[in-house]
Amino acid sequence: MSEHSTYTPGSGIEKWLDERLPIIRFSKEHLMDFPTPKNLNYWWTFGAILVMCLLVQIVTGVILAMHYTPNIALAFDSVEHIRRDVNGGRIIQATHAVGASMFFAAVYVHIFRGMYFGSYKAPREILWILGVLIFVLMMATAFMGYVLPWGQMSGWAATVITNIFAAIPVVGTPLLELLRGGFSVGNPTLNRFFSLHYLLPFVIAAVVALHIWALHVPGNNNPTGVDVKDSRDTLPFHPYYTMKDLFGMVLFMIPFAWFIFFAPDILGHPDNYIQFNSQVTPAHIVPEWYFLPFYAILRAIDFNLLFIDSKLLGVIFFGGSIVILFLLPWLDTSKVRSGNFRPMFKWFYWLFVINFVALTYLGAQPADGIYVLLSKICTAYYFIHFVVILPLLSRIEKPRPLPTSISESVLAKSHA
Amino acid sequence: MFNTKTILATVAVLAGLAGMPATQAAEEAPHIEKQSWSFAGIFGTYDQNQLQRGFQVFREVCSSCHSARLISFRNLAEEGGPAFSEEQVKALAAEYEVADPTADGGTRKAVPADRWPSPFATEQDARDANGGALPPDFSVLAKARGVHDAFPFWIFNYFTGYSEGGPDYIHALMNGYHDEVPESAPHNADGTPFELPEGKHYNDYFPGHALGMAKPLQDGQITYDVAEGETAVPLTVDQYSKDVAAYMMWMAEPGLVSRKQTGFGVLLFLVLFAGLMYGTKRKIWSGIEH
Numbered sequence: 032m033s034e035h036s037t038y039t040p041g042s043g044i045e046k047w048l049d050e051r052l053p054i055i056r057f058s059k060e061h062l063m064d065f066p067t068p069k070n071l072n073y074w075w076t077f078g079a080i081l082v083m084c085l086l087v088q089i090v091t092g093v094i095l096a097m098h099y100t101p102n103i104a105l106a107f108d109s110v111e112h113i114r115r116d117v118n119g120g121r122i123i124q125a126t127h128a129v130g131a132s133m134f135f136a137a138v139y140v141h142i143f144r145g146m147y148f149g150s151y152k153a154p155r156e157i158l159w160i161l162g163v164l165i166f167v168l169m170m171a172t173a174f175m176g177y178v179l180p181w182g183q184m185s186g187w188a189a190t191v192i193t194n195i196f197a198a199i200p201v202v203g204t205p206l207l208e209l210l211r212g213g214f215s216v217g218n219p220t221l222n223r224f225f226s227l228h229y230l231l232p233f234v235i236a237a238v239v240a241l242h243i244w245a246l247h248v249p250g251n252n253n254p255t256g257v258d259v260k261d262s263r264d265t266l267p268f269h270p271y272y273t274m275k276d277l278f279g280m281v282l283f284m285i286p287f288a289w290f291i292f293f294a295p296d297i298l299g300h301p302d303n304y305i306q307f308n309s310q311v312t313p314a315h316i317v318p319e320w321y322f323l324p325f326y327a328i329l330r331a332i333d334f335n336l337l338f339i340d341s342k343l344l345g346v347i348f349f350g351g352s353i354v355i356l357f358l359l360p361w362l363d364t365s366k367v368r369s370g371n372f373r374p375m376f377k378w379f380y381w382l383f384v385i386n387f388v389a390l391t392y393l394g395a396q397p398a399d400g401i402y403v404l405l406s407k408i409c410t411a412y413y414f415i416h417f418v419v420i421l422p423l424l425s426r427i428e429k430p431r432p433l434p435t436s437i438s439e440s441v442l443a444k445s446h447a
Numbered sequence: 448m449f450n451t452k453t454i455l456a457t458v459a460v461l462a463g464l465a466g467m468p469a470t471q472a473a474e475e476a477p478h479i480e481k482q483s484w485s486f487a488g489i490f491g492t493y494d495q496n497q498l499q500r501g502f503q504v505f506r507e508v509c510s511s512c513h514s515a516r517l518i519s520f521r522n523l524a525e526e527g528g529p530a531f532s533e534e535q536v537k538a539l540a541a542e543y544e545v546a547d548p549t550a551d552g553g554t555r556k557a558v559p560a561d562r563w564p565s566p567f568a569t570e571q572d573a574r575d576a577n578g579g580a581l582p583p584d585f586s587v588l589a590k591a592r593g594v595h596d597a598f599p600f601w602i603f604n605y606f607t608g609y610s611e612g613g614p615d616y617i618h619a620l621m622n623g624y625h626d627e628v629p630e631s632a633p634h635n636a637d638g639t640p641f642e643l644p645e646g647k648h649y650n651d652y653f654p655g656h657a658l659g660m661a662k663p664l665q666d667g668q669i670t671y672d673v674a675e676g677e678t679a680v681p682l683t684v685d686q687y688s689k690d691v692a693a694y695m696m697w698m699a700e701p702g703l704v705s706r707k708q709t710g711f712g713v714l715l716f717l718v719l720f721a722g723l724m725y726g727t728k729r730k731i732w733s734g735i736e737h
Contacts, residue, residue, distance in 0.1 A: 069737045111517050111587065114702070121702045122709070266735065274731050278724040285717050292710020293489060293608035296590060301613070304591035304699070305583075314654065441736045 037064055061247055066265035067272050068253035070441050074144040075251070076279030077137050083280050084134040085239065089232050091127040092176075099179065101225035103218045106181035107306040125295035131173050132298045133287050135321035138166060146359075147380055149368030150252040156360040158245040163356045165238050170322065172231040175224040177319060184300045186307030187316045189216045189224070195329070195349065198342040215309065255440050256368025257433055264437035315397060323394030324387055328352050328413065330398050331406035348410065355417045362417050365425040372431045376424050383416045477631075477651050479594045479619045482689060484611050486696060489711060492704045493697055498529040500671055500680065501694025504687050508663055509585065512577060514565035517586035518698055521559040527704040528697050533559070578646045580659030589613035589692065589699040613699070614692035616652065621688030623651035624662040632656060664688060 038059045040046035049056055098117050100109040113120040142162070145151055151159035178189045193216065197207040212219025250259060259265055266272070290298060298320065302313045318326050332345035339347070355362075370377050390409045396402040434440035485494040502523065505515075520540040523531050531539070540557040543564050547555045557564065567573035574581050583591075593612035596604065603609075628649050632641035633656070643649055647657035664687045673679045680686055697703070 069735065108517065115517065121706055125706075266737075270731050271735070274724075274728045278721065278728045281717060281721045281724050285714065285721065288710065288713050288717055289608070292706055292713060294605070294610050295706075296610060297605060297608070301591050301593040304587045438736075445736050 061268075062273075063267060063269035065247065065268040066250065066259070066262065067268050068251050068259055068264060068437050069266045069271075070253050070255065070437050071251060071272070071275075072254055073275075073279060074140065074148075076276050077141040077144065079276035080137050080280055080283045081134070081141060082239070083283075084130060084137055085232065085236060088127060088130050088134060089236070091123050091130065092229070092232065094123055095127055096229060099225075101179070101222050103181060103221055103307070106179065106221060110180045121295075122291065125291045129287065129290040129295060129298060131176060132290070132319070132321065133283070134169065135173070137283070138169060139321070142166065143384065145252075146383075147370040148252055148254060149256055149363070149365075149370065151360045152363070152368050153360070154249045155245070155252060158242060158249075159360055160357055161238055161242040161245055163353070165235055165242060166356075167353060168231055168235045168238065172228060172235065173319065173321070175228040175231070178221065178224045179228060180303060181221065181307050182303030183305045183307055183311070183313050184303040184316070186216055186309065187313060188318055189220055190309075191316055192318075193220075195346055198340075198346045200343070252368060253437060254369060254371060255434055255437060256372065257435075257437055257440070260436045260438075317395055320391065320395070323392075324390035325349060325352055325394075327390040327394035327406050328410045330394070331403070331410040333398075333403070348414075352413060355414065359417065359421075363421040363425060365428065365430070367430040367433065372433055373424075373428060374431060375428045379416065379420050379424065383413075386412045386416070479615055479652060481594070481611070481615050482618055482692075484614055484693065484696075486693070486703055487611050488608070489707060491707055493527060493693065495528075495530050497690050497693045498697050499531070501690035501692070501697075502529050503671065504664070504669055504691040505585070505694055507669055509691065510563075511566055512573070512582040512660075513585045514567070514582075515563045515585040515698060516565060517584075518563045519559070520557060520561055520563065522701060524559070525701065528701055529694070578659060582660070585695055585698060587699045589617065589695040592616040611696070614696045617692040617695060618685075618688045619652045620650060620658075621664055621691075622684060623653070625649045625651070664691075 038049075038056045040049045040055075045055060048054070095113060098109065098113045098120065100106055110124065113124050115121075117123070145159065145162070174188065174192060178185045189211075193207055193210045196210060197203045199206060208214060210220070210223075211217070212223055253259075296304075300317060317323075329345045329349040332348050333341050334344070335341050336344050365373065365376070367373055370380055386409050389405070390413065393402055393406045393409060398406075434443065485492060485497065520536050523529050523539070524533050524536045536559050540559050540561060543557040543561075544554045545557045545561050545564050546553060567576060570581060590613050594615050628641055628643050629651075631651070632649065634640060635642075641656070644657055647659060648661050649656055650658045664684045666684055667682045669682065669687060671680050671682065700706075
């Protein structure tokens with residue numbers, strides 16, 4: 032988007048560089064001058080917060096890898112070695128472990144913000160799809176990272192999650208053995224998970240670059256969902272949004288630091304302080320909180336459908352719950368982006384949020400009694416929201432009148 | 448119309464959530480009383496005297512069956528822990544023999560750099576000596592146990608930073624023994640009374656209630672040295688178990704005190720910094736309608 036450039040090389044060296052690799056021009060265009068809607072609220076700072084989370088995970092992770100030993104006999108003790116004997120190790124390890132939770136907390140806010148304000152709608156479908164792809168890569172990375180400390184929950188999570196793949200017809204068993212590097216979870220599993228856990232964050236970083244590229248073609252959505260009309264609607268990214276994002280980041284670091292320093296283990300499970308033993312099954316195998324909604328969907332399916340057995344059906348729903356996110360731009364056909372101007376959508380959006388929280392809660396409960404029924408209801412509603420409610424709403428809903436431009440809505444607000 | 452429907456559905460979901468713990472609580476383990484620990488909270492620190500007493504309990508009682516393989520003698524002299532003097536630790540280590548293939552005869556006296564010697568050479572030896580049960584290693588055991596809070600009380604734990612579930616459980620376990628199966632024991636699924644397997648011991652707080660370990664601590668079993676001018680500490684199971692639970696927490700988390708001290712500074716900085724950032728942000732945005 033070179034039309035925004037106000038860059039003129041200031042010195043001979045800059046001019047020389049500009050004719051060969053215009054990296055300063057590029058940075059100025061995209062990190063400083065980039066025209067950004069002036070009405071973005073604080074939910075929009077989570078993009079920058081997520082970049083920070085990724086960097087924190089990569090930096091702490093690289094340091095942890097210097098001291099960690101990916102061997103089933105040594106892994107558990109090597110993590111304790113990091114906590115006890117490495118300089119600053121307790122903080123670095125806690126930052127990485129808590130950081131995973133904070134990363135997911137931020138990504139859920141980011142996703143739900145996108146859902147409310149219709150940020151997935153044309154012309155931002157690719158931007159949304161790349162985002163969902165990042166989410167999937169994050170889940171894979173977090174899952175494999177959770178296995179590395181080789182505690183009871185690590186080993187059993189690895190067992191349960193890799194088992195999911197065995198339900199796939201024909202290729203299931205070979206795939207399971209490929210993932211595990213053998214017939215059961217063991218040293219080869221730990222080794223390949225360590226290798227992939229180191230690789231995937233860099234893949235995520237690359238997709239994040241594409242995600243930002245796809246953002247900078249149409250530009251940001253905004254709380255009104257109305258397109259930018261002219262320069263009165265926008266502000267340069269720097270200093271306005273660099274400053275706002277920095278403030279958001281510092282604010283986000285407060286709960287982050289609270290967990291690191293005062294409750295570093297509260298987001299984990301006590302059983303993970305017991306070394307993995309394939310002969311002893313924990314009373315409840317629970318994944319980390321950020322997987323619970325999807326885990327609840329997986330477990331909710333305990334019945335066969337026609338020729339599909341319950342195990343495969345569970346996997347289909349589990350996979351479907353993510354795949355459906357990719358299709359969201361085409362399921363919601365309403366022309367109005369922002370939930371603020373969609374009176375019916377607004378209600379169903381919050382119902383969906385409550386349902387999602389309920390799934391999170393149910394994922395942590397034992398699979399018996401009332402929980403089974405509730406899980407089924409919530410799972411059904413999750414899908415109904417996407418395949419029935421959203422397409423239907425687009426047809427029957429009468430949106431409220433939209434402001435003609437961002438600056439008009441801003442002025443109306445300040446005079447109100 | 449949609450509003451009513453939505454509200455009804457929301458109420459239904461919330462009612463379901465609220466009703467769940469009630470059905471669940473019926474089969475839960477007895478409530479575990481939370482103790483007041485010196486190392487709880489933002490300003491928590493270990494009580495050096497308590498850790499030294501806890502170490503005495505560990506050494507005289509627990510360590511005859513339980514190992515602590517991640518602990519070195521030198522850790523006992525570290526600041527923030529029991530903080531014995533270097534001479535004390537050296538002398539203590541010298542009381543133990545450790546295996547060393549490079550030494551004459553294969554063993555030598557321990558030095559502060561050595562790990563705490565395990566009571567049994569192998570897992571099988573440990574099981575053979577304990578009726579088939581394996582006494583768990585103590586190194587991180589205080590963090591491998593916890594207290595289960597019912598909804599909605601566990602939500603508050605995230606705001607209070609409650610991390611003392613392990614010591615609370617250990618204290619409860621030490622005080623939860625019964626000589627005979629009590630009337631409060633749960634009935635089997637088919638309604639028959641609870642039957643304690645041979646060689647097991649009934650405990651209120653152990654999952655399943657049948658614990659392999661006999662009641663390890665008795666009143667008056669250990670004599671604490673009382674320094675001049677100090678009040679004597681009660682020689683009771685309650686006191687012993689608090690002391691040993693605190694010691695076990697230190698073993699599991701020896702850097703707790705410095706972690707919390709750093710954390711206080713970090714949080715203070717972040718709050719002030721956030722205030723400055725907010726001021727800067729407002730200044731930059733002043734005069735911009737947004």
